[in-house]
Amino acid sequence: MSFRISTRRCPDPRTVSRIDEGAQLLPAAWAFCRARERRWPSPCLERWGLVGLVGVVFLLAGLPAIGTPRVPSDDAAVLERVPAAAETRKLEPLRRAVATHPDDLKSAFALAQGYLDIGRTTADPRFVSYAQAVLSPWLSRPRPDPVVLTWTATSLQYLHRFEEALDLLDRATAAQPQNGEAWLTKATILQVLGRFQAARRACQPLTLTNGQLIALGCLTSVNSLTGRLRESYSALRSVYVDDPRIPLNIRVWILDELADMALRAGDPTEAEKYWLAVLRAAPRDAYSKSAYADLLLQQHRETEVVHLLRADEQQDNLLLRLAIAGTRLRMVDGRRWSALFEARYEAALRADDFTHAREHARFLLEVRGDSAGALRLAARNWQIQREPADVRVYLAAARAAGNRPALQIIQEWIAQTGYEDRSASADTLP
Numbered sequence: 001m002s003f004r005i006s007t008r009r010c011p012d013p014r015t016v017s018r019i020d021e022g023a024q025l026l027p028a029a030w031a032f033c034r035a036r037e038r039r040w041p042s043p044c045l046e047r048w049g050l051v052g053l054v055g056v057v058f059l060l061a062g063l064p065a066i067g068t069p070r071v072p073s074d075d076a077a078v079l080e081r082v083p084a085a086a087e088t089r090k091l092e093p094l095r096r097a098v099a100t101h102p103d104d105l106k107s108a109f110a111l112a113q114g115y116l117d118i119g120r121t122t123a124d125p126r127f128v129s130y131a132q133a134v135l136s137p138w139l140s141r142p143r144p145d146p147v148v149l150t151w152t153a154t155s156l157q158y159l160h161r162f163e164e165a166l167d168l169l170d171r172a173t174a175a176q177p178q179n180g181e182a183w184l185t186k187a188t189i190l191q192v193l194g195r196f197q198a199a200r201r202a203c204q205p206l207t208l209t210n211g212q213l214i215a216l217g218c219l220t221s222v223n224s225l226t227g228r229l230r231e232s233y234s235a236l237r238s239v240y241v242d243d244p245r246i247p248l249n250i251r252v253w254i255l256d257e258l259a260d261m262a263l264r265a266g267d268p269t270e271a272e273k274y275w276l277a278v279l280r281a282a283p284r285d286a287y288s289k290s291a292y293a294d295l296l297l298q299q300h301r302e303t304e305v306v307h308l309l310r311a312d313e314q315q316d317n318l319l320l321r322l323a324i325a326g327t328r329l330r331m332v333d334g335r336r337w338s339a340l341f342e343a344r345y346e347a348a349l350r351a352d353d354f355t356h357a358r359e360h361a362r363f364l365l366e367v368r369g370d371s372a373g374a375l376r377l378a379a380r381n382w383q384i385q386r387e388p389a390d391v392r393v394y395l396a397a398a399r400a401a402g403n404r405p406a407l408q409i410i411q412e413w414i415a416q417t418g419y420e421d422r423s424a425s426a427d428t429l430p
Contacts, residue, residue, distance in 0.1 A: 087118045098134065105145060108134050112151055117249075119158065121284050122315065128158045146176040154185055160355045162189050162384070173205075180209035187218050194386030196226045196417065212239055213246075217254055224261050225388075227418020233261040242277055252282050256291065263295060264388060266422030271295060286315055293321040294389075298423060302328045313337060316344055320359050324366045338367050357381035362393050371400035379406060386413075392424055 094111040101107060112131040119127035132155045138148040149172035153165040166189055172182040183205045190199035203218035216239055220232035240254055259274035275292035278285060289309065296305045305325035312318040323341045326334020345360050354360075357377040365374035375397040382394050391410065398406035413419070 087114075087121075091115070102137070105138065105147070108138060109147055109151065112155075116151070116154065116158075121282075121286065124315075125158065128155050131155050143175075144171075146172040146179050146182065149175075150179060150182045150185060153182070157185065157189055160384070162193060165189055177205070178209045180206055180214070183209065184214065184218060187222065191222055191225070192385055192387055194417075196222055213250070213254065217257060220261075221257050224257075224264070225417065225419055227420070229261060229265055229420045233258070233265055236261070242281075248281060252278050252285055252288060255281075256288055259291065260388060263423050264421040268295060268299065268423070286312070286318060290317045290321060293318070293325075297321065297324060300328075302326075306331070306333075313340065316341065316356070317359060319344075320363055323363065327367050338363075341367075354380060358385065358390055358393055361397055365393070365397050365400060371397060375401045375403055375406060382409075388421060391419065391421065395424055 091111060091114045094107055094114060097104065097107040098111050112134040115127040115131040115134065119125065119131070132152065135148050135152050135155075138144060139152050149168045153168040153172070156162075156165040156168070166186060169182045169186040169189075172179050173186070176182070183202050187199045187202035187206075190196075190202055199222045200219065203215065203222060206215040206218050216236060220236045224232035236254070236258060240258065242251065242255070255274045255278045259271045259278070262268070262271035262274060272292070272295060275288060275295065278288040279292065282288065289312065293305045293309060296302070296308070302325040305321055306329070309318045309322050309325075313322055319337055319341050323334065323337040326337050328334075341363055345363060348354075348356070348360075354377070358381045361374045361377035361381060364370040364377065374393075378390075378394040378397040381390055394406070395410050397403075398410065
């Protein structure tokens with residue numbers, strides 16, 4: 001792979017015009033952006049809020065549900081391994097600073113960001129709660145700072161409380177129209193919800209508030225789902241280089257986007273290169289691990305999935321992939337992983353938690369062989385989320401159940417949006 005990047009330039013107007021036919025970018029806007037570059041250093045690398053934000057806004061796969069209680073038979077038994085313990089200890093100075101100076105927003109924000117970064121790496125929802133607790137006093141003020149509104153929205157996004165998050169982001173952008181973090185988060189949520197035109201509009205302010213890579217990454221992410229896959233993939237590749245000077249979270253985000261585009265464009269070999277690049281840079285990134293494991297499962301490389309994820313069964317989305325791989329391999333551990341995931345799944349149902357219906361649908365389909373149950377959950381999930389993974393599980397469940405109405409719903413949506421995915425069956429997707 002060969003990449004190029006400019007983190008210091010505004011997007012080339014010719015590039016944006018090719019990618020975003022809806023942008024209304026006047027010459028004066030470009031003049032403002034270029035004048036800003038001459039005065040300030042790299043907006044992409046030095047916007048400390050955005051660096052953390054990009055790393056957390058794409059964790060849309062399931063968060064772990066609460067497992068069934070058990071009483072250990074041995075006092076020395078290990079109840080749970082907490083991989084984030086070292087990272088949590090590193091936050092102790094910030095916790096002391098917040099306790100000592102409760103009116104210091106910068107310290108509170110940094111602590112919340114630290115918790116959310118740990119949550120993204122470990123897929124542990126407890127850290128979302130910690131971040132919310134840190135920001136709660138600031139959110140309750142009569143006029144919350146836009147930074148607080150934005151990061152509270154990010155934590156709500158973790159919990160799939162999308163409409164509440166969008167409301168806070170609208171307040172943040174109304175108070176601070178050049179809040180790039182808020183616009184990017186809003187674009188991401190709208191894209192997940194399948195509101196692609198609105199997501200594209202939310203990307204457009206980034207051309208004035210952030211560097212070329214961020215703006216183009218946002219625009220190409222949306223357009224790749226709406227009939228412009230190959231053009232978007234080519235444009236994003238043309239500006240990216242895997243440069244260690246780029247903040248890690250931004251590198252992970254862009255590489256994930258490129259991998260997803262490559263897979264949907266019918267190039268799984270290139271997609272694998274991108275995901276391996278992510279895992280070399282961020283070996284514990286749960287979102288990227290699950291996406292790469294899905295590619296391996298598509299190619300029936302189950303043994304590699306087990307090797308990749310064996311130490312990650314505490315994370316539900318990765319446990320699901322272990323259960324699928326172990327079931328296909330007829331492993332003893334496969335039965336254990338399946339039982340463990342099912343216990344967490346049933347606990348969520350008892351709590352009326354259908355937040356992660358996509359993962360539950362896939363478990364029923366690929367582990368339990370219950371196509372009817374999988375289709376019910378996939379259809380329920382489809383009412384909220386329209387990511388590629390949502391398309392695939394709904395399509396697979398509909399086909400397995402032989403449900404023509406559901407297949408027609410998917411086909412009509414594809415015709416309406418121009419969605420492309422060569423990794424799915426050719427008789428349904430273009």
